[in-house]
Amino acid sequence: MLVVRPAGPADLDHLLELAILSGPGFTSLPEDPDQLSERLDLSRDSFAGRMAPPERWYTLMLEETDTGDIDGIGSVKAAVGLKRPFFSFRIVNNTAQSPSLGLKLDHQTLVLVNECTGWTEVGSLFLKADRRKGGAGRLLSQSRYMLIGAEPELFNDIVLAELRGVFTPDGACPFWDHVAHKFFPMEFDEADLMTGSTDKQFILDLAPRHPIYVELLPEPARAVIGKVHPQGVPAMALLESEGFRPNGLIDIFDAGPTVACGRDNIRTVRDARPYTVAIADEVEAELPALISTASVGAFRAVRQKAALDGEVATLSRETALALKVRPGDTVRVKS
Structure with missing residues (x-):
């Protein structure tokens, strides 16, 4: 199963590998271990709420639960x-015209x-x-x-x-x-x-x-x-x-x-809804849904089947384990 979870200092080797693979022009993934280490410290402290909200930079890792392999990265600053x-x-459109010549010209400029x-x-x-x-x-x-x-x-x-x-x-x-x-x-x-x-x-x-x-x-x-x-x-x-x-x-x-x-x-953001967790051995649902925890500090997300009934979302034991949720907890679901 693929799970998206918070990144922290232990992910440095994985993050450096992704930075190298991303190639030139990926400003937020420099091939610099010191910068990446600082970023992972910042991610850990952001999820832990140790700094003012505007200073937080949340980094997310896409992990295979079976192998522990890291396949991707995303972030929210x-x-x-x-x-x-x-x-x-900023691309700015400027118009120049000369009534005496009957000319009207449009020019694009770039303005810092x-x-x-x-x-x-x-x-x-x-x-x-x-x-x-x-x-x-x-x-x-x-x-x-x-x-x-x-x-x-x-x-x-x-x-x-x-x-x-x-x-x-x-x-x-x-x-x-x-x-x-x-x-x-x-x-x-x-x-x-x-x-x-x-x-x-x-x-x-x-x-x-x-x-x-x-x-x-x-x-x-x-x-x-x-x-x-x-x-x-x-x-x-x-x-x-x-x-x-x-x-x-x-x-x-x-x-x-x-x-x-x-x-x-x-x-x-608009379409996801909160549900109370129930857990079953088997889940009957036609299509997988996007499911996440309901708090930033304990954030995890998967795409798995969820049986939605009223305000209850029934998850498989494997899905609940990946999200680290228990019966009665709240999850957010976008079906």
Whole structure:
């Protein structure tokens, strides 16, 4: 059985493996053991409630209960931009016209902004290649919304997600090579690492202070603005199915899109319902349901059969064990 559960310090080797597999441009998964170790400490303390809610960063692991193998990762950052700016480029449409010539021209520009302060972010969604079919990705993705829905008051009214931009098969990033690198004279990996490990002052110091006219950019850069890395297309589809939509912001390094949705309008947050647990040897249900615990601190999630009757959800013993729940406990179910 696959279960989504909190990540902690003991997961460092697994997390490092996933970071290496994720490849370039996955800012939240740097190939840096020290950073990853700090992140796992933060995850442990977040689930334990040892810090103020806006400072929490919950990391989730997708685990096979039979083998203990870790197949994927997802996360929820309670609030972005509070201690370090959350920079983006906003795509702005500008109109220029000359009545005397009878001309009207539309120009797109990229403007550096810091608009998302305090918003909740879902991210770090990554699965091993052999787990990208069969519903594991959907389970991991939706588990993040079940976490938010368990105690929504811990999260912001707006939830965003950043998607990785386009990279070529040889690892080159057209937007970085033709645009961002002109302002940040370093390797992409170095800038990416600094984004996650510093206060981002270097971005404020070096980023363009004036709008960048898209029409003046080379075609390879224009072609990837707001486009998703091929590996991110399934993640984008999952986000759209939950109600997320592009909000006109892109990443300043790789031009990947940002999408957002009102917290209470996310489909999984909205549709999941609380039930009291009952346990049986056999469960009669046509289709599996998304099931999670009802608190952030003890969060776990699975996709298994549940027989729903009134306010009671009957689970198999195996499912109850994976969720670590007992009869009379509360679970949340999205059928």
